[in-house]
Amino acid sequence: MDKLFTRRSEKTGLAPGTLIHIGDRKLERMKLTLFEYGGEADVSEREISIPGECFPFKDQPTISWLNVDGVHQAQIIEEIGTNLDIHPLVMEDILNTSQRPKIEDFDEYIYIVLKMLYWNEEHSEVESEQVSLILGDTYVITFQEGDEAGKDVFDSVRVRIHGGKSRIVKRGTDYLIYSLIDAIVDHYFVILEHFGEQIADLEEELVTDPSTDTLQFIHNLKRELLFLRKYVWPLREVVSRLEKDETDLIEESTSIYLRDVYDHTIQVIDTIETFREMISGMLDIYLSSISNRMNEVMKVLTIIATVFIPLTFIAGIYGMNFAYMPELQWRFGYFIVLFIMALIFIGMIIYFRRRRWL
């Protein structure tokens, strides 16, 4: 339930722009990391403790990337927002982790919300983390909900910046934001592979040994895909608008890269829809296999009952205690009856063979 719907009722009735964090606080302390590169200067990365420290970056020609891990301390977000002239509604959205992916263009900067997805090996399910990105002329700010070690999809971007020779350091903030979005979308393929494996397992199970758990498995996969879909569909529009909108913040030469991300997004959506169709096909098969098995059970019952009930009836007749029952006195009466019973038995078997029940 939790993943498909986030509580936000605590916010009901507050003025718009009221900064209240909605979500599960994952971190003890927010962590701010500032990258600076471009121009003559070398690439620098440093952790800063007071947000105020980093605001000069706005007016410098170098490119600054401020990554904020954790969004639960409203006052820090507010300080950053106020200094950079970010609209109060944007700050409110950053704090609220139940956003739908979206893009908003404020001329001076573009605000983007995305979902990073991680695969939780333990529970075999998808987990999401909200990422807010602000693209300015000379700066990019990213807000992540948490920073579990070894899980950050931005690491690959960091490595490339440090390398110093990558295209990233030679180009502007638009290429940086592209790289970040690309890293997020690329990671979706990892999630899809996990789903792919689960669906393959499921198909295997369906053929070999469908059980009641199989139904639960199908249901869970369906829910996870519903969840995935909810985050990926709006992404399509986000990337498309980023590519097509007329804004000075995105250079023409970056557009082609964004188109590439767009293609990937379409591919992710395509695969999700294919998965959904496959799972719904599997449900049909599961239901048919239940019916088939019931048929099998019924056949066994019917064969046994149909063969033995008439025979038992015959035995019952000669078990009656009438004073005058001529057959009972016959020398071979017993054997004749046994013989007749055998005939009936064989006849029944042949009948069932003909009907293909045996």
Added chain:
Amino acid sequence: MDKLFTRRSEKTGLAPGTLIHIGDRKLERMKLTLFEYGGEADVSEREISIPGECFPFKDQPTISWLNVDGVHQAQIIEEIGTNLDIHPLVMEDILNTSQRPKIEDFDEYIYIVLKMLYWNEEHSEVESEQVSLILGDTYVITFQEGDEAGKDVFDSVRVRIHGGKSRIVKRGTDYLIYSLIDAIVDHYFVILEHFGEQIADLEEELVTDPSTDTLQFIHNLKRELLFLRKYVWPLREVVSRLEKDETDLIEESTSIYLRDVYDHTIQVIDTIETFREMISGMLDIYLSSISNRMNEVMKVLTIIATVFIPLTFIAGIYGMNFAYMPELQWRFGYFIVLFIMALIFIGMIIYFRRRRWL
């Protein structure tokens, strides 16, 4: 039924613009409350008894918000409408509580119909109240069907106006109308949370102990969502047109706030659709679980019948009264037969084990 379809046949055949109230009269008396603020003046709130009292507000520079609780007294609505040059069709719509959410632009003013939703704890269902909003240059008029104590979603807006420092009092009627719509839409999330809880309960019940009531539960949830959806889908267009239409009544700076409401609306719709898909998935599971249980029942029957019917047949044979049945005279005939029966019994059990029925 009632919620999904409102009777309005009493209106059939009347001239358009004929003012007839359609709906359940909830209030004894209509209640008019007038807020005035903006300019130099302090915020004032007063209840007025004669509509005429409040009409000077139209030409004053201050911002006036007239809230009308109850819409069953046609003559009061008419008086208000006539004084403010409201189109007769609008007055007709205000009185008719079976409207679909919609927006109409009359240049001089904009007319909006929305639905406030409340959660009825007692019956675990959603209740709706129609709200008509008229946005003029210097005034806002809102018409609510009823005013059950402690339930009005506009209360949060009232508090903020009284506070006097909120953004509301500093801006025009467009921001006020935004605040009112935002309050209504925000409250939808509360409704969604109730649904979320019910769906979680349902999932729990499905796994642990599905009963015939579960089906009724699923059906009721489905109906409630149908109802919710009917009121929320058109809302999307209402807010979108309010944001995008070229009208002098909405300032540019308010547009971004309306976009925020629009995002919330999309989120509500998204969640409703997700809920619908989940519920339809649950119906599948429920049906499968019925089939599965039938399978279980059949298996028990089949095992018992298949094991004992042949044995009973054998007993029947030696219960026959033929004069000449050699086995009957054997010293250990009885025990041999018992032994054979035991063998058959064990053979059957092994057979069922192999078929995984045991």
Added chain:
Amino acid sequence: MDKLFTRRSEKTGLAPGTLIHIGDRKLERMKLTLFEYGGEADVSEREISIPGECFPFKDQPTISWLNVDGVHQAQIIEEIGTNLDIHPLVMEDILNTSQRPKIEDFDEYIYIVLKMLYWNEEHSEVESEQVSLILGDTYVITFQEGDEAGKDVFDSVRVRIHGGKSRIVKRGTDYLIYSLIDAIVDHYFVILEHFGEQIADLEEELVTDPSTDTLQFIHNLKRELLFLRKYVWPLREVVSRLEKDETDLIEESTSIYLRDVYDHTIQVIDTIETFREMISGMLDIYLSSISNRMNEVMKVLTIIATVFIPLTFIAGIYGMNFAYMPELQWRFGYFIVLFIMALIFIGMIIYFRRRRWL
């Protein structure tokens, strides 16, 4: 079948514009009624027998409304059409009562086809009557299939014209046509109420006592809604185009009234779709209730069979006639066996209780 598909094969192969009546002739004689009003003159209503009588109206400044009941006399339709320069295809369409609702703009006049719907109490089903409307500059002509007494939805318009004070008599033909369409659409709500009641009955029946008739009932409702939908969906476009098309025949001030009709049409469509969804949900419930009942039946069978078959087997054993069966000679053999049987019986009952079958 009839309602969903009208035979029109008799027309196959004829030249376009050939005037042949298609439909069930309901009237003995066509009836022409002419209303004249507007200008200085009083409102006049008179029945005319020779169509020629009424043609001067075309060039008079007053507003003329010619209502034609019955469309089976091709030569009368032709006479009217020729005198007013109506396109032959329009005359053909007027005669053919299997039209889909549509609108056609011929500059000089607008041709509209609609369906009036009546509720047939006797068969609990919807009946339709085709109405053709021609909107000219100074005249409106309406063609109805029949004129069953007390059923005409135009009566309310007639009353208002006679009243002489209604907005109708003060305005042009565009307002008259609006009034007529409004009267038709308003009547759809009456039909919807009948459906609403039937669906409520159906829900009641489903919960209390679903029978084989219930399925037939569901099926019939579904078909009736299919039928309704077929006539209402195209209406939406008709009204929308009437409102939006640039034509000199519709004044700006009438547009807002047409928008109101448009809103009603949307509401009708909305309700139909909601009804359809509810009915399809009911089918699911019906099917589940069949399965549930089968489960119940199976359980009873299984319990009885499972309890008594083993007991009967035991009785069968001691009914065998072996010469040497030591238990038979025991003093309390009989009572011991009875006691064992009782134990088995009680054990079975406990087992079924645990499985929740009892």
Added chain:
Amino acid sequence: MDKLFTRRSEKTGLAPGTLIHIGDRKLERMKLTLFEYGGEADVSEREISIPGECFPFKDQPTISWLNVDGVHQAQIIEEIGTNLDIHPLVMEDILNTSQRPKIEDFDEYIYIVLKMLYWNEEHSEVESEQVSLILGDTYVITFQEGDEAGKDVFDSVRVRIHGGKSRIVKRGTDYLIYSLIDAIVDHYFVILEHFGEQIADLEEELVTDPSTDTLQFIHNLKRELLFLRKYVWPLREVVSRLEKDETDLIEESTSIYLRDVYDHTIQVIDTIETFREMISGMLDIYLSSISNRMNEVMKVLTIIATVFIPLTFIAGIYGMNFAYMPELQWRFGYFIVLFIMALIFIGMIIYFRRRRWL
């Protein structure tokens, strides 16, 4: 299968424009018929053997309609095409009878592909014949696959031309092509009537006596409708483009006739979709009726088994051969047991009555 998919693999790998006939050759020899009318001249119709004979028509002011029956002789098609400057791809398409209805505008001429549909009474199924139409300034050429006697839907057009007074002979090629398309579409209504009858039969059968054949019947109807739909849906676009495209070949005054055909096409599509919905509703009913009947069977079994199994058990007890069974010696033991059995029997019957199984 055949109707839903035509083999065309023999063409794979050939150069575009290669003239190869794809389809079942129906005729021994192609038949060319030339109509000439318009201007001063009388209407003339003659069969021609050498295509070359008829090419002068291109430059004559009269209107020529060349109808070609049979499309299997590639060289004749080629000769016609080359003389009239028809694009090689068009000639290829004429020969290939597996086309989808389509329209192509080549400025000089318009190429249209349609499907004529015939009802095969014998197999109760629809048969199709491909018709290619080329509309030039002064000529119309039509290519039909075959010419089974008495089946040609163009006959009605021929009759009207011969009449000499029809609108056809007074107007240009655009009106001729309209007449031909109209004849084809009109004939679809005949097909729909056959379907209507079959669906009515099916409904009757479902209510009175559904059998396994009913399912096959439903399935066949579904397939036939799939087939019909495949040919009619694209037709909509063909007629719409013919009406709306800017081309000198269609006069304004003919547009209104094409709009009429367009309306008919919509009506055909509407009816097909309605039929499809009805058939899918019938499948639901069929499946429910199977379930209902299974329920009936189960009930009979359960009642019999539940009533007699306990009684048989009691009889079994008193059939045991224990030496000491006091009841057996009672004077009225037998009658007491019979009485108890009767009580149980009656009790069971009452129980089943209460459960509404009887």
Added chain:
Amino acid sequence: MDKLFTRRSEKTGLAPGTLIHIGDRKLERMKLTLFEYGGEADVSEREISIPGECFPFKDQPTISWLNVDGVHQAQIIEEIGTNLDIHPLVMEDILNTSQRPKIEDFDEYIYIVLKMLYWNEEHSEVESEQVSLILGDTYVITFQEGDEAGKDVFDSVRVRIHGGKSRIVKRGTDYLIYSLIDAIVDHYFVILEHFGEQIADLEEELVTDPSTDTLQFIHNLKRELLFLRKYVWPLREVVSRLEKDETDLIEESTSIYLRDVYDHTIQVIDTIETFREMISGMLDIYLSSISNRMNEVMKVLTIIATVFIPLTFIAGIYGMNFAYMPELQWRFGYFIVLFIMALIFIGMIIYFRRRRWL
């Protein structure tokens, strides 16, 4: 699984434009073949080993077609790309064989990705091979994944070029690229024919002898069609954009040929959708046939049980050992009971006949 989802996680986190091959390496060595034709020169075809050899072609007036078999050697692709100024993202896409069909216009050249489909007779399934096409002013480059002997769909194009008289050698690169795409799409019809045969087999099997394998067969066909659809749907847009986009690379006279390919694509999509509908109809029939068969089984069981259980009960009664049972002493008691049993038997048979169970 494999076909519906390709692993690409190994690429996650790499910089865009990083050339890494994704796919199954099918070839030992890449093979480059260069065609040159057009102008005065004869058609020449030669295999080249060093990519550098062929780059002069860019500036020659003749038309060059470089076909590359195998895409696993990144450095060769890179060399080609760099020399022809191909964008790094395009080179990355060429190496990645999990692309969706798409088209990208880079002004200087157009990049197209398509899927060639082959029918694997052995496993009765579809196999795909990715083809990348680059259309320049004077050159066309095609990249294929593999070159299994006798399977290349481009062979027909090669033959036509060698012929030297085909339209291909007289026209530009746009006609060449059309010919290549046409060859690919034409081959889809071969695939569809295989499906058509399988569906016909399936229908046959469903009617004559549906088994559990039938369900698996249906499921497999469904999956294969899902796969097919995934590759064909985007193709539609690719061809449509190639035809409609304003680019100097495509001449007007080639557009009509592309429109022809577009028509074929629509036909392929149409057929796939028809197949999908047919298969889903078959699943319904399969499920109904399971239910029907269960009904049959139940009827047999019920008839046997219902006939013999009461008879056995009667036999049981007269098997009781009561001391005083008057009937037992009757002279014809036994025969009277046999007669009564026969009556009951016949009565039952008549009852079942009436109910149509026999």
